[in-house]
Amino acid sequence: MAAxxxxxxxxxxxxxxxxxxxxxSETKKQLEEExxxxxxxxxxxxxxxxxxxxxxxxxxxxxxxxxxxxLYGRMSxxxxxxxxxxxxxxxxxxxKAEVVEDKTEEVDVSDEEMARRYETLVGTIGKKFAKKxxxxxxxxxxxxxxxxxxxxxxxxxxHD
Amino acid sequence: xxxVVAVAxxxxxxxxxxxxRTVLNQVVLPGEELLLPEQxxxxxxxxxxxxxxxxxxxxxxxxxxxxGPGLRRCGDRLLVTKCGRxxxxxxxxxxxxxxxxxxxxxxxxxxxxxxxxxxxxxxKSGDIFKVDVGGSEPASLSYLAFEGATKRNRPNVQVGDLIxxxxxxxxxxxxxxxxxxxxxxxxxGMGVIGHDGLLFKVTLGLIRKLLxxxxxxxxxxxxxxxxxxxxxxxxxxxxxxxxxxxxxxxANILEACEHMTTDQRKQIFSRLAES
Numbered sequence: 001m002a003a004x005x006x007x008x009x010x011x012x013x014x015x016x017x018x019x020x021x022x023x024x025s026e027t028k029k030q031l032e033e034e035x036x037x038x039x040x041x042x043x044x045x046x047x048x049x050x051x052x053x054x055x056x057x058x059x060x061x062x063x064x065x066x067x068x069x070x071l072y073g074r075m076s077x078x079x080x081x082x083x084x085x086x087x088x089x090x091x092x093x094x095x096k097a098e099v100v101e102d103k104t105e106e107v108d109v110s111d112e113e114m115a116r117r118y119e120t121l122v123g124t125i126g127k128k129f130a131k132k133x134x135x136x137x138x139x140x141x142x143x144x145x146x147x148x149x150x151x152x153x154x155x156x157x158x159h160d
Numbered sequence: 161x162x163x164v165v166a167v168a169x170x171x172x173x174x175x176x177x178x179x180x181r182t183v184l185n186q187v188v189l190p191g192e193e194l195l196l197p198e199q200x201x202x203x204x205x206x207x208x209x210x211x212x213x214x215x216x217x218x219x220x221x222x223x224x225x226x227x228g229p230g231l232r233r234c235g236d237r238l239l240v241t242k243c244g245r246x247x248x249x250x251x252x253x254x255x256x257x258x259x260x261x262x263x264x265x266x267x268x269x270x271x272x273x274x275x276x277x278x279x280x281x282x283x284k285s286g287d288i289f290k291v292d293v294g295g296s297e298p299a300s301l302s303y304l305a306f307e308g309a310t311k312r313n314r315p316n317v318q319v320g321d322l323i324x325x326x327x328x329x330x331x332x333x334x335x336x337x338x339x340x341x342x343x344x345x346x347x348x349g350m351g352v353i354g355h356d357g358l359l360f361k362v363t364l365g366l367i368r369k370l371l372x373x374x375x376x377x378x379x380x381x382x383x384x385x386x387x388x389x390x391x392x393x394x395x396x397x398x399x400x401x402x403x404x405x406x407x408x409x410x411a412n413i414l415e416a417c418e419h420m421t422t423d424q425r426k427q428i429f430s431r432l433a434e435s
Contacts, residue, residue: 058196058233059226063272064393067228067249067261070371073276073391074324074349077382080400084388087349 069095177237180246180260188246188262194238196225230262242266265365269294269394271330276350278359278392279323279338291323294361294394297335301325305339307347315352322353322398324390353390357400358407364395366418377417380429381410389414 013019015035020028064070072091076084127138137149177193188194227233230242240246244264251258269277271293279291282298290298301323306315317323329337340350370378371391381387387401387410397414401407409432417425 056233057224058236058238059224060231060233061226061228061259062270063274064229064261064368065274066226067247067259068368069373070368071373072349073371073393074388075378075382075390076388078386080386080388080402084349091348 071095180238180248183246184248185245187243188240189243190241192240193234194231194240194246194260196236196238226259228259228261230264231260263365265363267361267363267395269364271295271299271327271336272393273327273330275330275393276324276326277338277394278353278390278396278398279325279394280359281317281319281321281323284317284319289317289323291325291338293336293338293392294396295336299327299336299338301338301340305341306351307341307345317352322359323351324353324392325350353398354400357388357398358411359396359398360411360415361395362397362415363418364393366414367391367393367395367397369418370414376422377414377425380425381413384410384429384432 009019015031020031023031072088072095074084075088076082079085123138127135130138133153177195179197180194181197183194227238230240230244232239232241238260240262242262242264244262247261247263249259271277277293279293279299279301281289281301282292283290287303289301289303291301292298303309303314303317304311305325306317309315323338323340325338325340326342327336327338329335340347342348342350369375378389381389385401385406387399387406389400389410390398392398397411399407399410399414401410413428420428
């Protein structure tokens with residue numbers, strides 16, 4: 001019978017991804033190592049001891065910016081150039097790393113009120129676009145909000 | 161004068177490295193080696209006095225030290241390459257070691273990355289401008305390196321204009337390149353400097369002195385009359401005031417204040433304030 005004799009599959013076929021899905025992790029690792037060995041012998045490498053770079057603790061910098069806290073190079077006095085004066089404040093403040101506190105903007109309407117308004121808005125606008133038949137399904141709530149009560153009539157598929 | 165040189169030569173001939181800490185704010189000469197604080201214990205006189213016991217004698221905790229202009233790394237030590245006073249700055253936010261540098265004086269500028277400089281446009285070739293910054297080569301400035309510049313919208317820069325920009329590439333192997341925008345794409349005051357005014361050259365040390373946070377000269381000058389100044393780290397200063405005479409007075413003051421004492425300066429300012 002055909003099932004008695006197992007066909008011998010080639011190594012390349014066994015190495016393919018779809019053949020390896022059913023294998024255990026161990027057999028997979030073994031296969032990987034064998035592959036690496038095959039590749040490793042063919043690759044060329046330098047037969048030198050590993051050179052460790054000496055870690056240097058001295059960093060060389062040629063810039064004076066790190067050394068001295070210099071002010072910003074453009075300056076204007078007594079209102080000669082207002083933009084430059086604004087820049088001066090900005091750049092020198094950045095150098096000194098002053099913390100600018102963000103003033104939270106005062107909101108005219110609170111978030112909760114906004115949510116409530118939007119909730120009812122959906123109902124009133126929806127009523128405007130509803131057909132005459134569906135307008136009956138919109139009813140007023142206790143609070144005076146317009147809400148859709150019944151489910152809209154949809155097309156019913158005929159049964160056999 | 162000859163005696164000083166002889167003494168200095170003697171101390172150099174001895175060639176024992178001194179600790180950087182002991183020479184702070186003193187004159188150092190090129191060729192001297194300086195020891196960093198961690199190495200002093202090891203190199204110090206053997207057996208002289210009590211040595212503090214260290215639990216981990218082998219592993220010394222190293223701090224990152226930055227050696228600034230005028231200093232070079234030589235093994236574990238600092239080698240002085242310019243003559244001047246040795247300065248030190250403590251680390252502000254605790255990220256190791258601090259900065260050592262030599263406060264020297266020179267007139268010739270060498271481009272350094274990140275420096276803001278004043279340049280003069282000398283040529284316009286294709287997509288880049290050639291800008292003379294006082295170094296060995298003219299720097300290149302691309303026309304797209306201005307705020308709001310696109311291929312269609314070119315900046316209005318002519319030959320002979322003054323440009324305030326910063327270096328993005330500046331080393332001894334390549335031509336220096338500068339831009340007039342920062343890393344976010346904003347101008348931040350860089351770009352073409354306006355019309356009129358006067359450009360003159362001073363030494364590099366004076367620029368750093370004038371740009372120090374607590375410079376009295378600038379504060380006093382600012383009280384005289386409305387004016388605008390731009391300092392370039394390449395030794396160039398551009399000044400502008402309402403009249404030509406005021407501009408010239410300002411230029412003369414800034415040039416002369418390098419060699420004046422505080423009293424002389426105050427005299428001059430008081431005379432100016434009267435007139």
